[in-house]
Amino acid sequence: MAITMLYFAWVRERVGTGEEQVEPPAAVRNVADLIDWLAGRSDGHAAALAEPAKLRAAIDQRFVPLDALLGDAREVAIFPPVTGG
């Protein structure tokens, strides 16, 4: 399946891009799997995604826990905890 990945804040900086298209294998079922798989794409990805406990995610613009199934997700975002306001 094709997924649009979005990265924000220091995740974006370390990955080196804010957006990319990926096609993870079928074994990648939830967000945590996806993070693991993405970490292998480059040193930047590895640096950004090394500590999943510091990461948060959204599937199709809704916050989800890292064990959320991807299902037919079209857009997945990975980012640090939010700090607005």
Add this chain to the structure above:
Amino acid sequence: MAITMLYFAWVRERVGTGEEQVEPPAAVRNVADLIDWLAGRSDGHAAALAEPAKLRAAIDQRFVPLDALLGDAREVAIFPPVTGG
């Protein structure tokens, strides 16, 4: 003793003035006594002061209960409950 009386809101309107000088007799010891005594000064005073339970007071610009002693009060104000804000 000479006291400056101040009246506000509908108390002022019924008394017919916002300020007057009075010299109550020594038997007038607290605010409630003063209200009783003032009520005899005119029909307007009587109308304004008929129901002490609806009145509030300040002695020298501090809120006091109606049983507060006048002591050497120089300014006593009688008014309805406040409704600011």
Add this chain to the structure above:
Amino acid sequence: MIRVSVDPAPIELAMEVAALEERGAGGVATFTGVVRTDDGVLALELEHYPGMTEAALCALAEAAVDRWNLLGVTIVHRVGRMTAGERIVFVGTAAAHRREALEACAYLIDRLKTDAPFWKREWLAGGTRWVEPRTGDHDAAASWN
């Protein structure tokens, strides 16, 4: 850092907020009371006790400063006659932390309703009437004790 004003002139909200923002705090909370437009009130008239009213507002501001860590407190109350849509009262607080600014702001407006000598008269189509105090106001003020 305390500003108290009782004035027949319209309340200049933007100026009041700007002054609070200049305190260098992280957050500014405000409450503004406005003459309602929906219940037949054509105008409102506010009477006060010159001298005592200002002192009561200062005492209220000082009580808030004692209780919360504030960098600025402003209380502005309009007096005289004002029409629907105009501001009656402005309370603003500046603090490093939003919780302190918000709580102090709520405290000030609750206490102002019961602790400061103001009297409100409504002008209606049929005449005028003095506003009765609401028991809820005393409960709200007492909740801070």
Add this chain to the structure above:
Amino acid sequence: MIRVSVDPAPIELAMEVAALEERGAGGVATFTGVVRTDDGVLALELEHYPGMTEAALCALAEAAVDRWNLLGVTIVHRVGRMTAGERIVFVGTAAAHRREALEACAYLIDRLKTDAPFWKREWLAGGTRWVEPRTGDHDAAASWN
């Protein structure tokens, strides 16, 4: 009656408050976050998630409207780079009763801190750093559940 904006332009507080006052409510409560001037932060940079951020703010405003009797809710969050003294966020509520306006305002700013995708970076003399979330923010947001 709900207005949500995520914008790199400076927040026009007077205009936002005026719009809330025009709702005809008796009271308007606001909270404004300002870039602090006292801790070496030269500038702040706010990043957001276009689309999701606006939707999250709308959902937050709708939750407040469901919970309190409000006549108006405004949430404006600035994004991009801003300097000390500038407004980061404005939350305003209009209600017939002050208690509802004040509570809803506190709710919105508490929940915004944890429920809306924004990321804050500080520019200091020595470089930049991404701001860490504060655990207190999660406690504050959870207190409304």
